[in-house]
Amino acid sequence: MLPDYHMHTYLSDGKDTHEDMVSSAAFKGIPEIGFTDHISIKPVGWAMEMSEINTMIEKVNAVRKNDTKVVVKLGAEIDYYSGMEKQIGELIDSIPFDFTIGSVHFINDWNFDTDIRPYDQISIDKFYTDYFKLVQQSAKSGLFDIIGHCDLAKKFGYYPSFRLERLYEETAKIFRKAGVVVELNTSGKGKPCAEFYPSAVFLEKLAKYKVPITLGSDAHVEQNIGQFFEEAVSELKALGYKEIIKFNKRKRETQRI
Numbered sequence: 001m002l003p004d005y006h007m008h009t010y011l012s013d014g015k016d017t018h019e020d021m022v023s024s025a026a027f028k029g030i031p032e033i034g035f036t037d038h039i040s041i042k043p044v045g046w047a048m049e050m051s052e053i054n055t056m057i058e059k060v061n062a063v064r065k066n067d068t069k070v071v072v073k074l075g076a077e078i079d080y081y082s083g084m085e086k087q088i089g090e091l092i093d094s095i096p097f098d099f100t101i102g103s104v105h106f107i108n109d110w111n112f113d114t115d116i117r118p119y120d121q122i123s124i125d126k127f128y129t130d131y132f133k134l135v136q137q138s139a140k141s142g143l144f145d146i147i148g149h150c151d152l153a154k155k156f157g158y159y160p161s162f163r164l165e166r167l168y169e170e171t172a173k174i175f176r177k178a179g180v181v182v183e184l185n186t187s188g189k190g191k192p193c194a195e196f197y198p199s200a201v202f203l204e205k206l207a208k209y210k211v212p213i214t215l216g217s218d219a220h221v222e223q224n225i226g227q228f229f230e231e232a233v234s235e236l237k238a239l240g241y242k243e244i245i246k247f248n249k250r251k252r253e254t255q256r257i
């Protein structure tokens, strides 16, 4: 099994403790995990309070000290907000991260990841254009090691009237130029879109531009750690990927697949 670099505990919107997550990984034979509870500069209910950041660091250090076969990394899934790069950067620099995931969950004040009501009232074409623009900006910001679920706009199965290939190609090129890693997030499989983030077509573009990949289950309960990884790895191999990325104190390492 391969490292799982995206999961949430009770500290943000997950359910289980750090200990639960580590024992589940050990049970499943996953050699390394990265905790990535939500951090958001704008206060939102499903993210950690700023005062909980120290608890996050302590919890991760505590499970690291336990004698276990699982290597534990400190990450976070951080909301990207256009125009707030400086504050986000200062916050990141104050935490001893192994890696950061940058995610776009908001278009203006709309959390399109959890609030499904507006989808029927908006232009889905504009939504996709706005979404990908923000994702591209998040990559160019230089704040994040990994770009999270990079086509989350499709989560609830709403698609634009135009073909997405051109937008995927443009975004893949920007990822490459920005030097970011992109995660293959397997959680989309269980959502209405019923496929990984990114989609197979988008992943093909990422492979074309040699954008490196991490694997993440986005587990919010311990049972989902490492979910669908076998399928994800065969998809990567079919596209010519020979390795995935791991991080140590924000430096990249590779692992063969």
Ligand SMILES: [Zn+2]
Pocket (backbone or CB within 6 Å): 077, 103, 105, 148, 149
């Ligand atoms: Zn997310």
Ligand SMILES: [Zn+2]
Pocket (backbone or CB within 6 Å): 006, 007, 008, 077, 218
């Ligand atoms: Zn997540």
